[in-house]
Structure formats: C-alpha cells, structure tokens
Amino acid sequence: MVRQPWALRTFAAATVGRFSYGIVFLSLMVALSQATGSYAWAGTAVACFGLSSSFLAPLRARLLDRRGPRRVLPVMATVYAALLAALTVATWGPGAPPWTLLVLTLAAGACAPPLGPVMRVLWSDLMPDEELRQRAFSLDTVVEELLYVFGPLVAGLFIAFGHPALGVGVSAVLVLTGTLALVASPLLRRRASPAATGEPGTEPVSDGGAADDRPETGSGQGPATDGGARGWAGLLAPVVVTGGVGMALGALELLVVAFTEAHDRVAAVAWIQAALSVGSAIGGMAYGARKWRLPSRQRLFLSAFVLSVVLAAAGAVSDLYVLVVVVGCIGLFVAPALSTAYLVADECATEETRIQAGTWVNSAFNAGSSGGTTTAGLLLGQLSLPACFVVAAVPALASTATALVRPRQAARPATATKTAPAAADTPAPDAR
Structure with missing residues (x-):
C-alpha cells in the first residue's frame, strides 16, 4: 500500500x-x-x-x-x-x-x-x-x-x-x-473536484443516488456493491452501525470506571482502556491482512453483532483481570467495524460526495460515543452494573437490523450518457 x-x-x-x-x-x-x-x-x-x-x-x-x-x-x-x-x-x-x-x-x-x-x-x-x-x-x-x-x-x-x-x-x-x-x-x-473544476464531459450525479455510466472500479466511482444504492440511501448502513458502535463504546468507557470504583481499583481504568486500544490495533491489522469472501456490508454487520455480544457478556464478569481480557476482545472488532464502515460508505458515495460520506460515518461515531456516555451515566443510578453492560450492547446490536433494509438501486437512464474520464481524478504515476 x-x-x-x-x-x-x-x-x-x-x-x-x-x-x-x-x-x-x-x-x-x-x-x-x-x-x-x-x-x-x-x-x-x-x-x-x-x-x-x-x-x-x-x-x-x-x-x-x-x-x-x-x-x-x-x-x-x-x-x-x-x-x-x-x-x-x-x-x-x-x-x-x-x-x-x-x-x-x-x-x-x-x-x-x-x-x-x-x-x-x-x-x-x-x-x-x-x-x-x-x-x-x-x-x-x-x-x-x-x-x-x-x-x-x-x-x-x-x-x-x-x-x-x-x-x-x-x-x-x-x-x-x-x-x-x-x-x-x-x-x-x-x-480535483469535478464540481470545482467544471470539467467538460463530466456528468454530475445527483445526491439521490442515480447511477452513472462510469465503469465500476470499486473505488467509490462505480455502482455500489452488495446490492446497496449509491448516494445518500446507501449510507444508511454504515452511518447507523457506526453510531451504534459509538454508543456502545461511549457507554463502555463510563461503565469501566464504575466497575473499577466498585473494586477500589480506579487506577486500573488506564489498563482497561489500553486493552481496548491494543485489541483494536491487533484486530484491525489482522482484518486488513485477510482476504475476505463475505461482501463488505455483511462484514460490517457481523463485526457490530459480535462486538455487541462480547460487550453484553462483559456484564457477567466479576474479576478485574478477566474484564481486561474481555475488553481487549471487544477491541478486536472495533477497527474492523470502523474500517469496513468507511469502505461501504466509499462504495456508496458518488464522486461529488465522497468526502461527505466518510465524514458522516465519522460524525455518527463521535455523536454516538457522546450519547452512549450520557446514557450510561443515567442508567448507572437506575440499574445494576451487569444490566448496564447488557443495555450498552443494545445500540450496536440494534444497528445490525439495517441489514434487513436493502436500499433499492436507482435505475439507469434509458439513454446512456457517455462520461469522459477526468484525468485529474486518477493519481498520475511518480514523475520523479
């Protein structure tokens, strides 16, 4: 790479x-x-x-x-x-x-x-x-x-x-x-941005997700894969899933603090958070090194589903060292879920919305994280700590329900319009 x-x-x-x-x-x-x-x-x-x-x-x-x-x-x-x-x-x-x-x-x-x-x-x-x-x-x-x-x-x-x-x-x-x-x-x-340069021969694609006649390259410039629609409709899955994962992780951050306080080991929060990060790094590198047969959308839902199951299982943990291991296992699915969400968003985006697509995914994760922390703070005074872990897993688990939503691929126009390739959209070879 x-x-x-x-x-x-x-x-x-x-x-x-x-x-x-x-x-x-x-x-x-x-x-x-x-x-x-x-x-x-x-x-x-x-x-x-x-x-x-x-x-x-x-x-x-x-x-x-x-x-x-x-x-x-x-x-x-x-x-x-x-x-x-x-x-x-x-x-x-x-x-x-x-x-x-x-x-x-x-x-x-x-x-x-x-x-x-x-x-x-x-x-x-x-x-x-x-x-x-x-x-x-x-x-x-x-x-x-x-x-x-x-x-x-x-x-x-x-x-x-x-x-x-x-x-x-x-x-x-x-x-x-x-x-x-x-x-x-x-x-x-x-x-260069086609919208900014106004290159002749470049047919803008509407935000509604209408397909164009550019060849499918898999780089966000062709029709979306896995049966998903291009444009904003196709962004439903990655945005909802990353928002759910963000809520789960935001809640986990506060629940870990509550767990360590209950065991009089507040300083262990740093170790638990480190386990999450290390697990995410290991999971991300292993995930990227493997050749996957499953389509990207299915991998996204599977990562979020397993993450939510492991998070719910953390509610049954009573030992601090076991929690470190379990949180590390949660981390194994964080980077794969996020990187796949960015991949799906890129596949769904049109040439005029590619930066926006990735930004929506990133914003959904950040907003979900803040909401998850706030929700966990409210729940800690109402439910037992094990129950809070289970509830924290619900957003990520519920987000996988978007797998049931299959946005309809917009129909191509009857008369194909040829689009001249934009030379500025393809990185030129090293000129050194």
Missing part, C-alpha cells in the same frame, strides 16, 4: 495533522481549567469545541467536495491553527475572560479540517481493488486509534512540565504543518 507512488509521504503528512486531535482535547481541558479556575467553564468550553467540530463536519466536508481540498483545506487549517494559537496565549496564565475562551473554542471546533476523510478518499483513489482498499482503510483506522492513545501521553508531558497551554500550541503547529504538507502532495495536486 505505502509502496504506491507518493502514498507514504501523503499518509505521513495526514498523520502529522491528525496527531493534533489526539493532543488537543486533554491539553485544552487542563489549560482552560487552570486559566479560569473552574472545571465547569473548562468542561463547557471543551464540550462546545467537540460539538461544533462534530455537527459542522458534514458542512465542511460538503465544502471540500464542492470546491476541492486544495482550495479549502489550507484556509481551514490556517484559521483553525490561528484560533488554537489565540487559545494558547489566552490560557498561558490565569485571568482570561471565560466568555472569550468559550467563543474561541467554539470557533476553533467549527473550523477543524477533516483530514481523515480526505486521506481515505486518497486511499480509495490509490487502491481500485477492494481487497487493497480494505487493507488501506484498516491501516488508516489502526493508526488513527494509536494517535488517540499516544496523543494524551504527549499532552501529559506538557501538563507535567506545568504548561498545558503548550500542548494547545503544539497542536496548532501540527495541524497546520500536516495539512500544508498534505495539500502539497502530488496525489492531492493531481486530484
């Missing part, structure tokens, strides 16, 4: 930019709490940061699809980095007005560049074969998982040295550097 022309350089640039998101949340939380002297203000500001980032992500992705990443990403990254730099200065010491910090965090979240969805579109361009694309998406998901493991550790170093705001500043540098390096990549320079 990384041996493809410019693939390693492009992926490295995107990884540098995305590492910013692994560092910024913890750094921002501690910096805001020290600057305002209030955990309530800090929590509210970070919540605004996350909410504006998640809920506006589809709008940012739509802008990228319409105008092209090369035009939009540098502007987003520059504004986002500037806002983080302003937060770094404002939180370096106490005394900053809380309302100012709240507005800055809200604005920063609204401008966060969606580097992950853009990188997955580039993987799709590089890997026309579904098997190779599945491996690329698995690698991408595992690396993203690791970024959110090591990011808080790096933020912890800045906090330990007494300058949590420095982590916010480093996040600004990382996202700006990574984004500009990504935009400078030949893969992105040679890929």
